[in-house]
Amino acid sequence: MTIERIRVLGLGKVGELVAHLLGGAGFEVAGGDLRPRPDLGFPVDVFDVGDPESLRSELDGFDAVVSCLPYDRNLGVAEAAAVAGLHYFDLTEDVPTTTRIRELAVGSDVVMAPQCGLAPGLVGIVGSSLADGLTDLRRMQLRVGALPQHPSGVLGYAFTWSPEGVINEYINDCEVIRDGHRQLVPAMADIETVVISGDRLEAFATSGGLGTLCETYDGRIRHLDYKTLRYPGHCDAIRFLLDELALRDRRELAGEILVNAKPPVDDDVVYLYAAVEGQGPDGLTRREYVRAWQPIEIAGRMWRAISWTTAASACGVVELVARGAVPGKGFLRQEDVSFDDLLSTPTGSLFRDEVAVA
CATH class of the missing domain: 3.30.360.10 (Dihydrodipicolinate Reductase; domain 2)
Known part of the structure; x- marks a missing residue:
């Protein structure tokens, strides 16, 4: 399934930049948050991901969802994405959450890619x-x-x-x-x-x-x-x-x-x-x-190091899935991603501008 429209959930320190970078990479992006964000350059819908009915409704019409929510909110989003047939990405470091997402990915026709941040990621x-x-x-x-x-x-x-x-x-x-x-x-x-x-x-x-x-x-x-x-x-x-x-x-x-x-x-x-x-x-x-x-x-705008490094890594993986450079369905391990391929993406290229330290 191609990726054109992406829902980004959680517009905090990282999520806002994820949405901005994905929009700059050519995707149609809409945010989702508990609070209105009229200051952003993309549409934001206000809803609670803890409400399954609202979540399902707000994911309708999208090809992928990127969860930038706290680790304990990711699983509900992943389950909703699996049911709706959306590609799924998150930043979690939580092992039980990832274990459940792997189960959801079995036999799936979409990519389930947790752990797309810094570590893991x-x-x-x-x-x-x-x-x-x-x-x-x-x-x-x-x-x-x-x-x-x-x-x-x-x-x-x-x-x-x-x-x-x-x-x-x-x-x-x-x-x-x-x-x-x-x-x-x-x-x-x-x-x-x-x-x-x-x-x-x-x-x-x-x-x-x-x-x-x-x-x-x-x-x-x-x-x-x-x-x-x-x-x-x-x-x-x-x-x-x-x-x-x-x-x-x-x-x-x-x-x-x-x-x-x-x-x-x-x-x-x-x-x-x-x-x-x-x-x-x-x-x-x-x-x-x-x-x-x-x-x-x-x-x-100046972005904190933790924000741009996490966002660039996650967005780079989304871009690689969209261009077909990694497996297009099932559970995606971060080690299945080539670092050179990541650097070749518009957002991953941000890492190229940084020099090694002695």
């Missing part, structure tokens, strides 16, 4: 592309962090994206491959130090960042893991909040406290670090892709 595309052509894979290390450029306080953080998603990945167990075996490890474990362009960061395990990579590389690699990047001291402070203050089972309250303490900042930076080791034509080799992305101007 872009980092998996980069990692699997680095692994292309290597044999006897030894290690794949994937690291991503969205941080304030000028950190303050013990947390050194600002909530530039969904607090529900952040708390979710801090609490749920994380899938990894160790010594050739898939297994689960606790979130916020295995702290290590990473230095990018002179910035000293800490990395620790968080859930969902690998998407389906552990399944894909099961039996093919010795070690595979994903870790979130933060400024030093962040992990211990969050552990204190969740465990010592007993907020682990009160996720909504934990998110409310953190956003109130660390609201979004405009001057942010997104770090992406990917490294793969394996046998190449000249023996054992290590390939790396390291970037530090900052806010950029798009169509006369």
